[in-house]
Amino acid sequence: MSEAWRQFSSSIPSPRIERLTDGLLSVTPEIEAERALLVTESYKETEAAPINIRRAKALEKILSKMNIVIRDNELIVGNLTTKPRATQIFPEFSNKWLLEEFETLAKRKGDVFLISEEAKQNLREVFQYWDGKTVNELATEFMFTETKEAMDAGVFTVGNYYFNGVGHISVDYDKVLKKGFNGIIAEVEEARAKADKSDPDYIKKDQFLLAVVITAKAVINFAKRFAEEARTLANKSLNPQRSEELLRIAENCEWVPANPARSFYEAMQSFWFVQAVIQIESNGHSISPMRFDQYMYPYYEKDIASGKITKEEAQELLDCLWVKFNDVNKVRDEGSTKAFGGYPMFQNLIVGGQDASGKDATNELTFMCLEATAHIKLPQPSISIRVWNKTPDELLLKSAEISRLGLGMPAYYNDEVVIPSLVARGVSLSDARDYGIIGCVEPQKGGKTEGWHDAAFFNMAKVLELTINNGMAGDQQLGPKTGEFTSFTAFDQFMDAFRKQMEYFVSLLVNANNSVDLAHGERAPLPFLSSMVEDCIGKGKSLQEGGAYYNFTGPQGVGVANVGDSLMAIKKLVFDEKKITLRDLKDALDTNFGDQGQSAVERKLNSIDDISREAVAEIFKKLLLEENKTSLDELKNVNSNINIDLGTKKDKEYVRQMLINGAPKFGNDIDEVDDLAREGALIYCREVEKYKNPRGGQFQPGLYPVSANVPMGAATGATPDGRKAGMPLADGVSPVSGRDQTGPTAAMNSVAKLDHYIASNGTLFNQKFHPSALEGQQGLENLSAVVRSFFDQKGLHAQFNVISREMLMEAQENPEKYKSLVVRVAGYSAHFTALDKSIQDDIIERTEHSF
Template sequence: MVQVSPRIEKLIEHLYASDPRVEAERAVLITESYQQTESQPIIIRRAKALQHILENMKIVIRPDELIVGNLTTTPRGTQIFPEFSNRWLEDEFDRIEKRTGDVFLIDQSTKEALSETFKYWKGKTTNELATELMAPETIKAMDAGVFTVGNYFFNGVGHISVDYKKVLKIGLKGIKEEARIALDGLDLGDPNAIEKSHFLEAVIISADAVITYGKRLAQKAVEEAVVATDTNRKEELNTLAQLLKRVPENPAESFYEALQSFWIIQAVIQIESNGHSISPMRFDQYVYPFYKKDVEGGLLSEDKAQELLDCLWVKFNDVNKIRDEASTKAFGGYPMFQNLIVGGQDKRGLDATNLLSYACLEASAHTKLPQPSISIRVWNRTPDSLLHKAGEVSRLGLGMPAYYSDEVIIPSLENRGICLEDARDYGIIGCVEPQVGGKTEGWHDAAFFNIPKVLEITLNNGYVDGKVIGLHTGTVESFATFEQLESAFKEQMTYFVNLLVNADNAVDVAHGTRTPLPFLSSMVENCIDKGKSLQEGGAKYNFTGPQGVGIANTGDALLAIKKLVFDQKELSLVELKQALDTNFGRGSLTPTSAPEPVQESNSLDLTKLSSEKLVELLQGLLANDSSNSAVATKPTTTANVTKDGEYIRSLLLNGAPKFGNDIDEIDYLVREVALVYCEEVQKYKNPRGGTFQPGLYPVSANVSLGLNTKASADGRYEGEPLADGVSPTSGRDVSGPTAVLNSVAKLDHHIASNGTLLNQKFHPSAISGEQGLRNLGSLVRGYFDQKGMHVQFNVISREILLDAQKNPEKYKNLVVRVAGYSAHFVSLDKSIQEDIISRTEQNF
């Protein structure tokens, strides 16, 4: 086994020496450029803005680095991208350093510089245009918590993997030449010739800008070599300078050049747009020829190659971004979702595992950092040795790698119109989203759709907090059968998915209009040929992928209602709704959802009520608080209501099976809930000429969406997190890990082609020793044999997590799986920490 170089620990220590800092440099530079190019086409303005940034930003080579290219002056700092949104940041200036998660430092001079630049952008951001394009009822649904499009509403799109292989093969000089040939060959009679020429010119400007950035890094390496006192460091810097004079302008010729060229591309994509999930994907495939030539050919030692790879792994963690405070509760832990996947099949259907696949897993084991988010593709010919290596990394407790099934993902992509050869070459973007690298604009994470909220709205006849948000599909008194309630729920789902599509398409158009990305587009197939940016539909494959959240809660709730209300008649829908409105007697955090019906008279004739209704009314009056009394100082709740609410909750929890225990009745109802969402989403098209495809994963939005959702009929209290992805609700899966996998495998993962997410948490003892590794491998293979799509593991004890909450200073390096990504536990908002702690701890 290759040992960890002492250099790696030094790099990590330097990277995490302090909290990340907000910087104003990019915001100032892009504003300067935009002010100078106001009369020019937007795609040209974007290219010239990137050029201005890369020619003027401060160049930094951090101590001991072998892979260089900075996005910010300070380690893990964040630049600001005012062209997407900025008002929220100015509103939060004084709270950024006081957050409970994702803390950033910001000094007064930075605040002042940013405030000054923001004046220029008023009325010019993608956020403002997207809002203007949305229907009023769409905005009402978003405000009510039915769905959120926060990722792209405030930020760049990201969620892309470019053709890194092409850059390594022909260099940016080759891409420039392609654009030049296309520009010279334009048919001037083409009605789109003007727009195409602008795009191609922008590609050339952008490529030149990145070449200049590489040469500025080379010059910085020369300058540092001159003053270096350590002989070894002087030699390292001189070697770097020679590399950077060649790449990324020219094709890479060595493993070291390939890594350095790759990193500059990775960094500049982030500088051009602050979208996250810029994913290397099948890194072990397109970099392997250089590894094979140098390492297997004896030109580079295995130890040195691993050190270079480990240095790159540390560098991934230098990328950061600031999100609004609300989003930190959905994407906590400074995540950047740079997904790198190993193994799987090649385009011909043969196993693609190679020595670099193992070296990549080893790099994650050496660095023990959240980035890159490493994954593994598994099929029936995956070598046991690769699965064994993956298991060794899993039990380090990093929550990585995530495991993906070729047997499900390849046909699911084919079903979306992707050819077999491309489908076999898929990787993972961000959390769990399958995509063909270098050919796709996937718009993954386009929204998070709160399915339990739709059931809540159904039970309230379209109301949320007294306001009409949905359709009037019937009061609870009007539902005589479960089928009527189910039909109303599906009708509301159809309505809200339509609004979700309106929101996504509005944001899509806004990005295409105001923030096209010429450099990013130049490295995706078909854009140069079409003369179109990604944002205008230039990619070979175009999708929009919104996620459904809370299928387990919704299925568990519907079955509880069916059994307890309609089959066994243990309670009425009216009684259930009252319990939900009062948060099972605890008192609702928000007003009741539906307004009281208007009475023609202020008086009520008690003589017209039956004795049963009279008793019910009097009990209700006794249960109500005395807030209308002139002498009341605070609401009161009687013991009787608390008991009744908790009794009803107990019925809901214990009176019907719960998803995750391998019980067909509930498992297939959850499957049906998921299909209601997925089948509706896939009906729609996007403005880029592509289609919508559904996913079933929340990142960690199940926590924030839960905060905005009232008590639900699965027994969940108001404000508690929703179920995580396709995982069972925490604590309800009581029959062991295999039962969970059996339940989740019954879902139709093929239709959820934008990805499904299954989290499992194991006590470390469960996979200790060789037998533990074999058990884990068998569990993965068994689940994938049943057509599950994805699974990932947190291997850590509850006791450690609780201690980390109490003593964060002892656990600064503790990395855990949050959702489709890993993060340092102590950097997470407490609500996300609690969600991780509450997950069922499995054992064999």
């Protein structure tokens, strides 16, 4: 391999790239109805057909009839919508929420979409056909009543796949580049010819394989439509250079993706057709290119060696492709925009790391991918880097240089944690070494895995709240009765109760996930997507039916630091030092530390004017036995004084300050609290990994929130870490904002103590640095050293916002001046001004570090 990459230096983007990016940033996203009309038309025509054939015929109709566009200045072509950054609608997954939000889409605080009256009318008519036929409706029918009640109470949400396509996958792009879809068709026809017709599943398998052939041919014809359009535009163009470019585009689209790519340019175009059509077939996001620098490098290396392309030309093609990633969009319900704010599509592209044989895989394209991110300064693709002990210093320094731009990218991943964690889940060593990242932080072997990553958000802090309330949510007995909080005499008793509540609610989470999983398999298999994942063709099954080689379901726990800090406060201040009684703590939490007036007990007692001690005891009995709102302890200790003083708002704020300041906090490298955070997370993770999914695979836990820590906090009452009701939960496995007070290294040391191996669906650690921390060469070296140190301690992931609090506050006040400002939200970056204010506030409040 050439060592020229060691001298790779930064460049500036071409004027073409600036024009393309300006064109994207100048528009407000719109909703288009074209796909919804076409898929509905197709479904009406195929009522009697098997579901895989219906899905294939629907994609065929969409690709043959949708409006195709070649935008000015483009070198890589293939649109999903007529207008830039627009979105299509996928009524087969869900639609009623959109019908209810037509009039508010343009008035949202975040993720605004325009929609014409014509589109509204078309969609209203389309949605009538889908009433009772959607994936969402079937999944709801599968769920237990208790499951739906827990979701309504904010214990967990499966809204991601409940309302949309699954996504969260990386296909075998390399296979398409090497064989083309004609090669895949030949592979399928051979499998059909060799199939055992006596197999009782033969008919179903053959229908799936036939569906694959239909979709492969549809994509080939889709590309040829672009070839024809390019020639038409070339003939009309008055610009000789653009005419020549369009004719080259036509040649590319005639050849790929039907046939194997013969050049770097053809490989790029073939790749994009795959990327685009996956997202036309289904609106599942996180369609991740993963190890792009590995499967694209042979085409680049060959063309450079032969003189067919220059580095500058190749870089411009990369930059053009990077712009195309940002043309992909989707509309979510308004509630989900608080968990996925900023129009994110989570197309994770990762570079570096080691190859399947365990050798360092860094190459020249690795650096050029990072350079493309620096050139376009847009949120997509979500660029990441794999790091291990043989990662070249030059690559880490280049990555730190990109981090210094303030885009929140790249994200850093530790090979020496991810690889063994995947092997422990049954992935072969060579496959584990070839991992990439899906969506936010989820590792998998591309082209062989249906991971169902990001399958749910599980509110660990809500389970803690329910434990404190003996399974009650308001007046509803939501969870099991595990003991009145004020009756516990030892910390271990409370921990046992927490484990029992966790066990119960994780079982409901599994029911929800498996219900949605089954509904997708029955109503929305994806034959095109499945054709590029091993071993769907071999098994004769779609991904949704268990066709992948590896099958997982990956729900993630949210609120790790809140749980750790809360457990520490209870243990230290209540049981060890006895500075707070359980009753005082319970009353403080019940009243949101005095902000919501009196607790139920206080309201009863303070309504008494003149009453005997016996009568007071009777009231307590009623509360204990009938309303379940106090404990036997409180009954035994009723004060004989009629004017019982249960505490003022001032007293409860004192309790809150003691909870905040009287116990150590996660994020300061203090073993006692860090170990409790670790144990709290393990209680969740150990429960999750007990379960199987309908595709024959295993549940695997993750610890990351996307940005669901904000809405999940809104659904959670006051917690013993001093957090008030409704406030955001901690971000990922990061400390609670402002509680990590002893510097970035101490925070990393705390996070590294969590068991990142068991959380094999990914963990997410955010840090924010003031720009001055990364100034000069020393700043880059400092960041590189911090990453290596954290990974030496077996942390899994880290990412950095390098931006000042002052700039964020200025952007919040004057958004029109900061339309291009990109920040790291959670496992993704987004334009700051497109975010809901609650997410903006959460980013602003994160601890700002310096070295």
